[in-house]
Amino acid sequence: MSLKRFLLVRLGRLLTYPVRKQLRQFEIACETPEAVQNALLFDILRKQADTQFGRDHKFGAITSVAEYRNNVPVAPYEYVSPYIEKVQTGDTRALLADPRVLMFALTSGTTASRKLIPVTDSYLAAYRRGWNMWGVKMYRDNxxxxxxxxxxxxxxxxxxxxxxxxxxxxxxxxxxxxxxxxxxxxxxxxxxxxxxxxxxxxxxxxxxxxxxxxxxxxxxxxxxxxxxxxxxxxxxxxxxxxxxxxxxxxxxxxxxxxxxxxxxxxxxxxxxxxxxxxxxxxxxxxxxxxxxxxxxxxxxxxxxxxxxxxxxxxxxxxxxxxxxPVHDLGLLASEGRFTIPLSGGTASGVLDIWSHYFEFIPEGEIDSPRPTVLGAHELREGGSYFILPTTSYGLYRYHISDLVRVTGFQGKTPLVEFLGKGHRFANLTGEKLSEYHVTKAMDAVAQRINQPITAYSVSPVWDDKQPYYAIFLEEPDVANEPALKHFLAEFDKQLGVENMEYAAKRESGRLGSLRAMVIAAGTWAKWDRDRLSQTGGSPEQYKHPCLIGDLKFRETMAVLREVV
Structure with missing residues (x-):
């Protein structure tokens, strides 16, 4: 080892000593997740009580987890966006106790509008702490x-x-x-x-x-x-x-x-x-x-x-x-880092119980009007749940639509791996396409182009060279192939309008152009009947899915031909 290399390594160990100490303390905290999480929740509520959001939801009067759940609904970005809009204009106290917002992290949302996540000093501190602990463990393993x-x-x-x-x-x-x-x-x-x-x-x-x-x-x-x-x-x-x-x-x-x-x-x-x-x-x-x-x-x-x-x-x-070696980065997004993988060769990470308060809804209950809501200490190994973080920077019981599975425990704190964006999303290469994007794009194109469509669904299709999305259409709707090709081009373009990440992945070549998969007349009616008989419910309440996120869906359909 050269002298320069030796000195750099020694410097690295000196700089990471506080993080290594922090990691040991975090591992100890993982033995008591319920106590750590409850203390964090009430610290967040106390600090944010005088914000407009805190007053509107009576943070100052909350004395139990049950009261918190009664006062604040499980909700997506759209619920908090009016407060974030006020922060954008300079009214920081509408949502945040922090005196300043360093930036807004942009992310593609489940609707046409982009999400703006306020990045504060407390956000950045938690984000860096998680990265530092992850990094120290990754270096130690290698x-x-x-x-x-x-x-x-x-x-x-x-x-x-x-x-x-x-x-x-x-x-x-x-x-x-x-x-x-x-x-x-x-x-x-x-x-x-x-x-x-x-x-x-x-x-x-x-x-x-x-x-x-x-x-x-x-x-x-x-x-x-x-x-x-x-x-x-x-x-x-x-x-x-x-x-x-x-x-x-x-x-x-x-x-x-x-x-x-x-x-x-x-x-x-x-x-x-x-x-x-x-x-x-x-x-x-x-x-x-x-x-x-x-x-x-x-x-x-x-x-x-x-x-x-x-x-x-x-x-x-x-x-x-x-x-x-391949190390997973953990469950992280513009909304924050939620897990810290502490070993390589696995997609699982321990919940960052120091940074965010977590709740979970079992996968099968996500559409229930009164779903079961669990704390981190109540999860079971092998279970799949939708994760609901509460943060110190304005996201409360936030339904990010991330589906995770518990694979084990660090002490008594769950290790979870990311499964996907749930049944309303598809994600081949980071585009996070939602059914909302698909239906909105279809509505816009249908107003411009007279393309007959009896029923349809869009689904991702894997291809080693260039994956793409396909729209499944019945034979009678595609009699005019030149018109269909024009429709495909416009629909492909409109998906990028509704979802900027889709447009970016198309532009970079990571996604191929939209294709039509032609299926026999009556296929969708039979498919819907079969699905309804499997899932239960009444025909009046049944909704045909316009986006099917299953990568293997193409293999289940009898495709007569493809149109590019």
């Missing part, structure tokens, strides 16, 4: 790979897409945290934070690779493994240009990058002719250049989501990255 204090590849988004009327930035949370990191920590991340402002997907991947291939990378990190697949394909496709830029210290002039971002990147694009020649020799010998050819598998770790619908992408990683 000591033999000597990844400590070595560079990390991580792509972030734009931390400021726009500002609220009161001037608060709205954008990507990971982009914001990358921007405000301490200088030493920024050095460890190979991809400059301004890369998040590059809108063109090809340029964004190229810049990330340009600043990474010359460094001794230890980790590759992306929430969705589809990003890692795209990054690997871009590396091989652009290897000649990348190696030339690395050799000369340049950045391709034809990339779609704004002048401001290019001005920031250009002087930082250092040349490394020795490394460029090494990689050129490898590419010439192998006829390719994959991440495992640039960063050896025995000295790297992949950090990404491994639960839910991520399986098809995870199966593609070994052909590009080899088989380094």
């Amino acid at each position: 000591r033999g790979r000597r990844i400590a204090m070595r560079p990390i590849v991580q792509l972030g988004g734009d931390p400021e897409e726009f500002r609220t009327p009161s001037g608060i930035p709205c954008g990507n949370l990971s982009g914001y945290t990358a921007m405000v990191q301490r200088r030493l920590i920024k050095w460890m991340y190979t991809v400059p934070h301004v890369t998040g402002k590059i809108k063109d997907a090809k340029a964004r991947y190229y810049v990330a690779l340009r600043f990474s291939i010359g460094r001794n990378v230890s980790q590759l990190m992306a929430a969705n493994p589809s990003t890692l697949v795209q990054l690997a394909r871009a590396l091989d496709a652009e290897k000649e240009s990348l190696l030339r830029d690395l050799h000369d210290g340049t950045l391709r002039a034809d990339l779609d990058i704004s002048p401001e971002v290019r001005d920031y990147l250009t002087p930082r694009a250092k040349k490394n002719p020795v490394r460029a020649d090494e990689l050129s020799a490898i590419a010439g010998k192998l006829g390719r250049l994959y991440p495992m050819d640039v960063w050896p598998t025995d000295a790297t770790v992949i950090n990404t989501w491994t639960g839910g619908s991520m399986g098809p992408y995870l199966r593609q990683l070994p052909q590009y990255y080899g088989e380094p």
